[in-house]
Amino acid sequence: MYFDGKIWMGSADGKPVCLLPSMANRHGLISGATGTGKTITLKVMAESFSDAGVPVFVSDIKGDLTGMISPGEDTERMQKLIEKYRLKEVWSYKSYPTAFWDVFGEKGTPVRATVSEMGPMLLSRIMGLTPVQEGVLHIVFNIADDQGLLLLDLKDLRSMLREVGDHAAEYKTRYGNITAASVGAIQRGLLKLEDQGAEEFFGEPSLDISDWLVQSEDGRGMINVMNCERLFLQPELYATFLLWMLSELYEYLPEVGDLAMPKAVFFFDEAHLLFNLKSKDLLAKVEQVVRLIRSKGVGVYFITQSPTDVPNTVLAQLGNRIQHALRAYTPADQKGLRAAAASFRTNPAFDTAEAITSCGTGEAVVSFMDEKGAPSMVERCGILPPQSLMGPADEVLLAGTIAMSEMGKKYNTPVDRESAHELLAEKFSAEEEAKEAAAAEKARLKEEKEKEKERAAAVRQAKAELREEQKKEKNKREIEKSLRSIATSAGRTATNKLIRGLLGSLLKR
Numbered sequence: 001m002y003f004d005g006k007i008w009m010g011s012a013d014g015k016p017v018c019l020l021p022s023m024a025n026r027h028g029l030i031s032g033a034t035g036t037g038k039t040i041t042l043k044v045m046a047e048s049f050s051d052a053g054v055p056v057f058v059s060d061i062k063g064d065l066t067g068m069i070s071p072g073e074d075t076e077r078m079q080k081l082i083e084k085y086r087l088k089e090v091w092s093y094k095s096y097p098t099a100f101w102d103v104f105g106e107k108g109t110p111v112r113a114t115v116s117e118m119g120p121m122l123l124s125r126i127m128g129l130t131p132v133q134e135g136v137l138h139i140v141f142n143i144a145d146d147q148g149l150l151l152l153d154l155k156d157l158r159s160m161l162r163e164v165g166d167h168a169a170e171y172k173t174r175y176g177n178i179t180a181a182s183v184g185a186i187q188r189g190l191l192k193l194e195d196q197g198a199e200e201f202f203g204e205p206s207l208d209i210s211d212w213l214v215q216s217e218d219g220r221g222m223i224n225v226m227n228c229e230r231l232f233l234q235p236e237l238y239a240t241f242l243l244w245m246l247s248e249l250y251e252y253l254p255e256v257g258d259l260a261m262p263k264a265v266f267f268f269d270e271a272h273l274l275f276n277l278k279s280k281d282l283l284a285k286v287e288q289v290v291r292l293i294r295s296k297g298v299g300v301y302f303i304t305q306s307p308t309d310v311p312n313t314v315l316a317q318l319g320n321r322i323q324h325a326l327r328a329y330t331p332a333d334q335k336g337l338r339a340a341a342a343s344f345r346t347n348p349a350f351d352t353a354e355a356i357t358s359c360g361t362g363e364a365v366v367s368f369m370d371e372k373g374a375p376s377m378v379e380r381c382g383i384l385p386p387q388s389l390m391g392p393a394d395e396v397l398l399a400g401t402i403a404m405s406e407m408g409k410k411y412n413t414p415v416d417r418e419s420a421h422e423l424l425a426e427k428f429s430a431e432e433e434a435k436e437a438a439a440a441e442k443a444r445l446k447e448e449k450e451k452e453k454e455r456a457a458a459v460r461q462a463k464a465e466l467r468e469e470q471k472k473e474k475n476k477r478e479i480e481k482s483l484r485s486i487a488t489s490a491g492r493t494a495t496n497k498l499i500r501g502l503l504g505s506l507l508k509r
């Protein structure tokens with residue numbers, strides 16, 4: 001609850017425990033076992049910042065943050081809590097200015113990013129590429145940039161990969177080695193992305209992060225609830241999306257140093273997914289962004305089950321801690337508990353580790369940064385209830401709120417302007433035509449050669465036949481000649497025979 005210029009989070013022995021807005025950019029951690037009250041704590045914090053005029057972003061994993069659009073219900077339980085925390089004089093049930101967003105455009109205004117904005121490093125992460133393949137993807141982006149080809153959606157990236165794959169030898173001298181195997185692996189990664197429904201996420205109009213940093217007409221900060229129920233099912237996509245958002249925010253905001261009131265506060269649920277990174281480079285980038293974004297007036301709050309989910313380098317930067325109950329059944333649990341307890345400045349009134357294990361639902365062990373920027377002594381306190389509805393919103397009301405969203409007018413309809421895909425499609429069809437023409441010319445030349453061969457064979461055949469004919473003619477002539485000579489000599493013989501006969505007959509006579 002925002003009260004007296006402070007974020008009033010809970011009560012320890014009847015004393016208010018507050019987070020100072022000027023220290024909100026020292027980031028924070030809300031941790032605790034499942035069902036111990038992390039989401040409600042996040043809600044109370046988000047409401048308070050909104051009342052202080054600070055825009056808020058929250059990732060909603062279970063759809064249980066939608067209740068912010070309705071005032072809380074005046075139940076007996078709530079009345080008891082109001083009584084317990086002595087809130088009666090200042091309490092009001094109220095709804096909050098809330099904008100819903102959804103990567104898939106189902107439970108909120110669509111959130112999109114272009115492939116260029118996402119960049120090769122984050123894309124490699126979602127596609128699970130090796131360092132070599134990532135290197136090739138960087139080359140693909142460089143070539144696209146150098147040629148002025150826009151990479152907006154996945155179609156653009158697919159076409160660009162084809163272009164680079166087809167002309168790998170030509171690009172090699174300028175950009176380095178591009179193996180067919182790497183291009184193939186990236187293409188398969190793209191297929192996987194498409195299967196996950198990421199096609200809807202990549203494209204235009206892409207999110208202008210300044211649309212999140214707005215106030216309602218009555219000066220309260222907008223609470224941007226990003227529905228991640230579906231996105232969360234693909235942890236890689238979820239983590240990458242959140243990383244992209246942080247880096248967008250970082251690029252967008254100017255350096256401001258420490259402010260009396262933060263410019264924006266971001267809450268990341270299931271934050272362990274963000275740190276479960278295979279790529280060391282990327283992890284270093286997350287740490288860097290978290291460190292540097294503080295001077296841009298942004299507070300980042302991670303929500304996770306155990307502080308051990310967060311790398312030490314990041315953990316060391318989280319000044320505001322709300323630790324709900326932790327269980328300590330296994331040695332690993334106990335180690336986590338000890339680490340969690342050790343991260344607090346001790347309070348002589350109680351044992352921190354013991355307090356963490358014995359907290360009830362809606363209770364926590366808390367330490368915020370004091371005005372000097374030092375962590376306050378740990379307090380065990382009850383967390384105030386939210387002023388808006390504790391559970392999820394009525395579905396009809398929610399659907400109506402989403403449908404009436406002002407932002408919907410800007411983002412609901414996707415735009416597909418001329419980019420790498422369209423421009424390369426022309427090049428590909430020209431190349432295709434040239435290839436077809438070359439193939440046709442080759443076929444024509446082959447046919448011509450065949451015909452020439454046939455003609456030569458026919459000539460050879462005709463010549464052979466002629467020779468045969470001539471040979472036959474010659475033979476015939478020779479036969480005739482010899483026949484003639486035979487006939488002559490036969491004639492002679494016949495004459496002789498006649499003579500002889502004559503003679504003979506003469507003789508006979």
Ligand SMILES: Nc1ncnc2c1ncn2[C@@H]1O[C@H](COP(=O)(O)OP(=O)(O)OP(=O)(O)O)[C@@H](O)[C@H]1O
Nearest residue numbers: 033034035036037038039040041361362383384385
């Ligand atoms: N500060 C509180 N005041 C009153 N009731 C609370 C408070 N915190 C938690 N509760 C009750 O406990 C329930 C569970 O809390 P919550 O959903 O915040 O747990 P969680 O730690 O986020 O769980 P999970 O890890 O499953 O997401 C709430 O629905 C609510 O009824």
Ligand SMILES: [Mg+2]
Nearest residue numbers: 038039040062
């Ligand atoms: Mg929760």
